[in-house]
Amino acid sequence: MAGPPVVIWDQDVEGLLHYRELVPRLEEALGKFSRRDSTEVIQPVRTTLTLQKHHGFLGLMPTYMENDGVLCTKFVCFYKREDGSSLPATQATLVLLDPEYGNVKAVMDGELITGMRTAAVSAISAKLLMRPEAEVLAILGTGKQALSHYNAFTDMFSFKEVRVWSRTRQKAERFCRSVSGPVTVCVSVQEAVRGADAIVTVTRCTEPVLFGQWVKPGAHVAAVGACRPDWRELDDVLMKEAVVYADSREGAMAESGDVILSGAEVFAELGDVINGTKTAHREKTTVFKSLGMGVEDAVSAQLVFDQWKRHTPKL
Numbered sequence: 001m002a003g004p005p006v007v008i009w010d011q012d013v014e015g016l017l018h019y020r021e022l023v024p025r026l027e028e029a030l031g032k033f034s035r036r037d038s039t040e041v042i043q044p045v046r047t048t049l050t051l052q053k054h055h056g057f058l059g060l061m062p063t064y065m066e067n068d069g070v071l072c073t074k075f076v077c078f079y080k081r082e083d084g085s086s087l088p089a090t091q092a093t094l095v096l097l098d099p100e101y102g103n104v105k106a107v108m109d110g111e112l113i114t115g116m117r118t119a120a121v122s123a124i125s126a127k128l129l130m131r132p133e134a135e136v137l138a139i140l141g142t143g144k145q146a147l148s149h150y151n152a153f154t155d156m157f158s159f160k161e162v163r164v165w166s167r168t169r170q171k172a173e174r175f176c177r178s179v180s181g182p183v184t185v186c187v188s189v190q191e192a193v194r195g196a197d198a199i200v201t202v203t204r205c206t207e208p209v210l211f212g213q214w215v216k217p218g219a220h221v222a223a224v225g226a227c228r229p230d231w232r233e234l235d236d237v238l239m240k241e242a243v244v245y246a247d248s249r250e251g252a253m254a255e256s257g258d259v260i261l262s263g264a265e266v267f268a269e270l271g272d273v274i275n276g277t278k279t280a281h282r283e284k285t286t287v288f289k290s291l292g293m294g295v296e297d298a299v300s301a302q303l304v305f306d307q308w309k310r311h312t313p314k315l
């Protein structure tokens with residue numbers, strides 16, 4: 001009989017997961033997903049239950065990678081909280097199973113994994129779609145994803161300026177104090193995105209906050225919030241003018257208000273660009289619509305588990 005699962009919680013995850021190992025694994029996983037080969041990745045669109053009383057949702061994200069022997073599911077609760085609420089906006093737990101025996105090998109805290117894998121995928125979108133001479137990064141939002149995106153983007157690229165916008169100056173200043181490099185606080189979205197080459201939207205807003213008329217032609221936008229069919233971060237002008245990429249075409253058509261309500265066409269998945277089957281239109285304005293995928297969690301959880309085994313002496 002299999003032993004009990006190991007529990008790998010927040011601080012342990014922190015020491016085991018690094019962008020330098022995570023990014024190549026995610027690039028490979030995105031490519032595998034877009035090949036739609038069921039021996040490589042089986043990943044249905046997230047099943048979402050509404051938690052009406054708590055203004056939230058439970059997302060179930062199972063993934064099986066047969067060739068790699070990885071079976072994983074994530075439980076993620078996310079909420080439409082009022083700003084200032086002391087309750088979390090997102091909570092996630094990952095469960096890694098043995099696909100042959102069916103036992104649970106590990107249970108992991110999903111907060112850092114979700115933050116890092118989401119930011120790493122956005123950074124991959126920028127690597128593929130942003131102009132190489134990009135100098136200015138603007139981040140809209142100052143929460144957990146804003147922090148992980150700051151870390152991933154400044155780790156992978158050399159921007160001359162990083163700007164941040166939040167609804168209150170106080171929050172933007174708090175964000176600046178929490179990061180290790182220089183950041184310019186902007187008092188409006190317009191000020192933050194004016195002339196920016198890369199824009200990351202990581203807000204909990206449900207109405208557009210970024211408008212196409214403010215975006216520099218040729219800029220790359222990684223749109224990470226608004227993960228419900230009736231939630232928006234970007235306006236119709238931006239969605240229609242840009243070449244739109246997604247992590248999962250089916251996910252975007254089912255869950256992205258920015259895609260569904262604007263009627264914009266999803267040109268390609270990031271994996272299609274990685275596989276060389278679709279063009280990276282770096283010269284045009286591009287939007288990467290991120291919804292988050294189970295396969296990203298699966299490869300991240302496997303990486304954490306492998307590192308944990310390497311670093312934990314046999315009992």
Ligand SMILES: NC(=O)C1=CN([C@@H]2O[C@H](COP(=O)(O)OP(=O)(O)OC[C@H]3O[C@@H](n4cnc5c(N)ncnc54)[C@H](O)[C@@H]3O)[C@@H](O)[C@H]2O)C=CC1
Binds near residue numbers: 290
């Ligand atoms: N695409 C993906 O894979 C993932 C997406 N998300 C989504 O990313 C977004 C950010 O998540 P976290 O950073 O964890 O949340 P958070 O609560 O830590 O930060 C949210 C930020 O949005 C701001 N905000 C809230 N309401 C706003 C509004 N109406 N207008 C403008 N700004 C507003 C807050 O002040 C805060 O700066 C959420 O929508 C979350 O559901 C989260 C995890 C993965």
Ligand SMILES: O=C([O-])C1=[NH+]CCC1
Binds near residue numbers: 114227
């Ligand atoms: O992929 C993910 O974990 C999430 N996407 C939207 C909210 C949480």
